[in-house]
Amino acid sequence: MSAPEVPPPSGDVVLDVRDLRMRYGTKDVLTGVSFTAGRGEVLALLGPNGAGKTTTIEILEGFRMRSAGEVSVLGEDPAHAGEAWRARLGVVLQSWRDHGRWRVRDLLGYLARFYGPYSTAEVRRPWDVDELIKVVGLTDHARAKVQTLSGGQRRRLDVAIGIVGRPELVFLDEPTAGFDPHARREFHDLVHRLADFENTTVLLTTHDLDEAEKLADRILVLDEGTIVANGSAEQLARELTTQAEVRWTAEGRRHVHAVTEGDPTGFVRELLAHDSGVTDLEVKRASLEDTYMSLVHRAETDQAEPRDEAVPTSTTEQTDEGQS
Numbered sequence: 001m002s003a004p005e006v007p008p009p010s011g012d013v014v015l016d017v018r019d020l021r022m023r024y025g026t027k028d029v030l031t032g033v034s035f036t037a038g039r040g041e042v043l044a045l046l047g048p049n050g051a052g053k054t055t056t057i058e059i060l061e062g063f064r065m066r067s068a069g070e071v072s073v074l075g076e077d078p079a080h081a082g083e084a085w086r087a088r089l090g091v092v093l094q095s096w097r098d099h100g101r102w103r104v105r106d107l108l109g110y111l112a113r114f115y116g117p118y119s120t121a122e123v124r125r126p127w128d129v130d131e132l133i134k135v136v137g138l139t140d141h142a143r144a145k146v147q148t149l150s151g152g153q154r155r156r157l158d159v160a161i162g163i164v165g166r167p168e169l170v171f172l173d174e175p176t177a178g179f180d181p182h183a184r185r186e187f188h189d190l191v192h193r194l195a196d197f198e199n200t201t202v203l204l205t206t207h208d209l210d211e212a213e214k215l216a217d218r219i220l221v222l223d224e225g226t227i228v229a230n231g232s233a234e235q236l237a238r239e240l241t242t243q244a245e246v247r248w249t250a251e252g253r254r255h256v257h258a259v260t261e262g263d264p265t266g267f268v269r270e271l272l273a274h275d276s277g278v279t280d281l282e283v284k285r286a287s288l289e290d291t292y293m294s295l296v297h298r299a300e301t302d303q304a305e306p307r308d309e310a311v312p313t314s315t316t317e318q319t320d321e322g323q324s
C-alpha cells in the first residue's frame with residue numbers, strides 16, 4: 001500500500017532513488033527501493049529491525065556501494081561524488097564516541113573550519129559556532145569537555161557536528177534514541193527549524209512511530225527490502241483497509257462497526273437518522289501504530305502467500321461487524 005508519490009518539481013529534487021538493490025553475499029537486503037525527496041522535506045524511514053534502513057542511508061551517504069539501481073543525491077551519484085558534494089551533506093551517525101577531551105566549542109570550531117572553502121553566495125558555510133551551540137541548546141556547556149556531557153547533551157553535540165557545515169541534506173540515524181521527553185521535544189523543534197527556516201531536507205530513521213508522526217512530512221515504511229508505504233501519517237492511516245471504527249450504545253447494547261470505505265461521517269449520519277436512542281457514540285480512526293502494524297503484517301503475509309485483497313487485515317479481524 002502506498003499513496004502515489006507526487007515527485008517534487010525537478011529543480012527541487014534532493015534525493016531520487018530508483019529501484020535500489022543491495023545484496024550481501026547471497027542475501028538480498030534491498031530488493032527495489034524507490035522514492036524521492038524535495039528541498040525542505042522531512043522524511044522518516046521506518047521499519048522493523050533488519051529491514052535495511054541503515055543500509056539504505058549508508059548507500060545514500062556514499063559510505064556503501066549499492067548492488068544495482070539509480071541513486072541521485074543533491075544531483076550526484078554518491079558512489080562517485082567528491083569532497084564538494086560531501087560538504088553539502090550532514091551525517092549524524094548512531095553515536096559519536098571520539099574527542100572526549102575536547103571542549104564543545106573548540107571541537108565545533110575546529111570542524112567548522114573545514115567547511116569554509118565550500119561557502120557559496122547562496123549557502124554561507126560554516127554555521128557561526130556560537131549561534132549553532134545556542135540552536136542545539138548547549139550554550140551552558142560550550143566550555144565543557146565532551147566526556148563530561150550527559151547522553152542527551154552528547155546527542156545534541158552529534159547533531160551540531162552533523163550540521164556545522166550548513167548542509168542542504170541531513171541524514172539522522174535514530175537521532176533521539178535515549179532522549180528524555182524534554183530533550184526529544186527540543187530536538188523536534190530543531191529539525192522543524194532546519195526544514196522550515198534553513199530549507200534543509202532531512203532523512204531520519206526511527207523506531208518511534210510517534211516521533212515519525214510529529215516530525216515527518218512523509219513516512220516511508222521499509223519492510224523485507226522494499227517500501228511498503230509512502231505518504232503522510234494521515235494518508236497512511238486513511239488508506240488502511242479498516243479506516244475507522246464507529247462504536248455506540250443503543251437499547252443497552254454496545255455496537256461496533258468498521259468503516260472500510262470512505263469517510264465514517266456518512267455512516268454516522270445514517271445511524272443517527274435511523275436510531276434516535278444512540279448514546280456514547282465514538283469514532284476511532286486508525287492510529288499510525290495500527291497502520292504500521294497492519295502494513296508490516298501485510299508485507300509478511302504477502303511474502304508467505306500470493307496476495308489476496310479479500311483477506312482481512314488484523315484490524316478488521318478485531319472488529320465485530322455482525323453486531324451493528
Ligand SMILES: Nc1ncnc2c1ncn2[C@@H]1O[C@H](COP(=O)(O)OP(=O)(O)OP(=O)(O)O)[C@@H](O)[C@H]1O
Nearest residue numbers: 024025027029047048049050051052053054055056
Ligand atoms: N556488512 C554486512 N554484511 C552482511 N549483512 C549485513 C551487513 N550489514 C547489514 N547486513 C544485514 O542486512 C540486513 C539489513 O540491515 P540494516 O542494518 O540495514 O537494517 P536496519 O533496518 O537498519 O535495522 P535496525 O533497525 O536493527 O538498525 C540485516 O539482515 C543485516 O544483518
